[in-house]
Amino acid sequence: MPWLTRGLREGIVTTRYPHRPDGYGASFAGHVVCEPGALGAEAEAAAAACPTGAIEVGRTGARLDQGRCVLCGRCCQVAPRWFRLRPGFETAALSREALVVPESAADRRAIAQAREELRQRVRALRRSVHLRHVDAGSDGSEEWEIAALTGPIYDVQRLGIFFTASPRHADVLLVTGVGTAAMRGPLRLTYEAMPAPKAVVAVGTDAISGGLAGGTYASGTGVASVVPVDVLVPGSPPSPFSVLHGILLAVGLVGERQREQLPGKSRSEEVAG
Amino acid sequence: MRLNGTLNWHSPEGLVRSVAAKVGQGARFCALFASPEAAGTRLLALLSHSGTLVPEATMVPEGAGGFPTLTAATPAAAWYERRVKDLFGLEPRGHPRPDPLVLPRRPGSAPPRPGWGQPVSALPPDDPGAAPPAACPGQATGPLELDLSPLPAHVQGEGVFTLPYGPVRSGVVESVEYLIETPGERVPHVRARTFYKHRGMQARFPGLSLADGALLAERYEGVASVAHAIAYCSALESIAGCQPPPAAGLVRVLHAELERVANHLSSLLAHTEAAAQAVAAARVATHKERLQRLRAELCGNRFGRGVVVPGGVSGPPLAGAKSLLGPLTRLQAGIRADLELLMATPSFVDRLRRTGVIAPSLARERAALGPVGRASGQAGDLRSDHPYAAYASLRPPASPTRTAGDALARQQVRQEEMESAFDLARQALEGLEELGPTPVGGWRAGLGAVTGEALGWAEAPQGELFYLVDAVQGRVRQAQARSASFHNLALFATAFPDDIFTDFAFIEASFGVSIAGVAG
Structure with missing residues (x-):
């Protein structure tokens, strides 16, 4: 009972994004x-x-x-x-080229093509999306930012977004980390266990390019050589809002910046x- | 602590004798560092003896193939020697169980010997045309060969099976595999396989500029970025023989203490979720998010990255006492009120009490660190034992200790540490206010093109953190970290004496380790 009143006293702390700016x-x-x-x-x-x-x-x-x-x-x-x-x-992008600024005309065409391909694929996912997260060698901070999404302030459940333990139930794969030698196999298996249609979001600079930690004998230079990445969320680490934007972008609920x-x-x- | 000329050199056998003698006199085994050199592999054992840090070294010559184990002298060395075997190919002779820990190399394949140039990658290179850098003697020159086959079970008996829990686990957590050997309820044996996240950080430091090294240190164990940057930078400052300006010391304390609160809230959040305390979990998540936002208000980054630089800090905080004291005090009051209620909620406390007990005698033998050690009577805290940053002038309160050694005691220690962390952060803010916008000495001291080797440290939220840094003319020659996460996770397997399977989540949460810091 004391917990109930304590929760009520706090009032509503949840963001209105993406329906209103935050x-x-x-x-x-x-x-x-x-x-x-x-x-x-x-x-x-x-x-x-x-x-x-x-x-x-x-x-x-x-x-x-x-x-x-x-x-x-x-x-x-x-x-x-x-x-x-x-x-x-709103930093997430739909292709590796789109993250290179200023953009070129060739990039624009590639981005448009990637957007259309993803739109066709994820049409069925708009009402309810289940996410599976895999850490492929992060520094640990990305996990905090992703986990924050389930807290009251971001509360992604209000948008029909849920985290699931089983890849068999997952529509979207969130991948963090550089893609270490030993995680390449488990990451690939997780991806293959997911039913189609599915989308992959690379969360953080490490997952996109290896960042500062990549390129050693055991760390990769991003996860794109293991799983096909659809959405890239840059940042070291990206804020929870950026991750949320990336997820919404993956399922076609918002547009690019x-x-x-x-x-x-x-x-x-x-x-x- | 500058190391040049202060190392006590021994033969490999002499090192074992010296460590055994000192541990017998009550010294605590802190770490074993391994560095690749032209003559072989230098092993540096660090001991804390009567309040002094004592470095003891030996050179294992190239071709020796191994060294006599220190684990017989102190069980706390067991994991360090497994790491040396994985990364440097040296067999710890007489080690009770030298299973792979951070890199499961195929038996007989060459080791990476990280820290000497850039070892050859096992992965597709960025630039296929680039010539590989020259390898040092004994270093792998071909692709790295991994052996990920399952380990044989240790526990035999009717109905005993091994549950491989990980590396992809439920929830948004870091990748690690626990091999849980269990007949169904009791957990007689747990092994942690941490190599999934091994990034070879020791191989990434050589050749970096001093400032880039700080950025990399922040990403060694991302949830303790500030502590890692402080430990790395203070090693460089020892080499240069300079002190960061007073204002920089205060900024470092401010960020480090807020980082401590954030990590302790993270541990508490994992506890409340494991106990299915939905409202409490929501409250704690809200507190943690508010704290991360306050941290971003100070520096533009939610993890305090980019603040600590070699010689000081990057600049004044973006917000001052006026705008932050109010929110900080409200946050502290909110956390305190929720914790009081939580600790009076039987369905929560009952799950923690007598769960994951580590007896003080065991904690002493294994030299447990941070909140895990303090909950089992081990009082060490670098902030008061070997003050750095501005801790000498701020007088941190004596670190809290308990002797129960259970998850509840670890939670109580963290609760008291949060209170003192808020107080220290407030003192630091007020101190900065007094110094004004242009403090005497500025925000950073120039280090110049430093050459030498030193040990730096910080009390991270997880416990004692060390950096061993060797610099040549303003560049990093070698650097390596020893996180408390690495040291403490070695005790994890001992924390299930009377516990059952469903206690696993609580014991894991109460350890509060970051796997990134373990795997390196």
């Missing part, structure tokens, strides 16, 4: 964006400062691979003119929201 989620430094035409010494210095080699300076300008970015913010300090942390959590760029703002202003 103030906290929108204030979160979600990803780093790169202005078109980033060239010169500053852009080169930013590329050299990046701990994961996410920035490549080409002929027409630098491009940043958000699938490698660990959001350390160094490029934004070195070259604030070209790089900045952009607020918001707007990919055009906003005028600049300093990092502290963005974080303060």
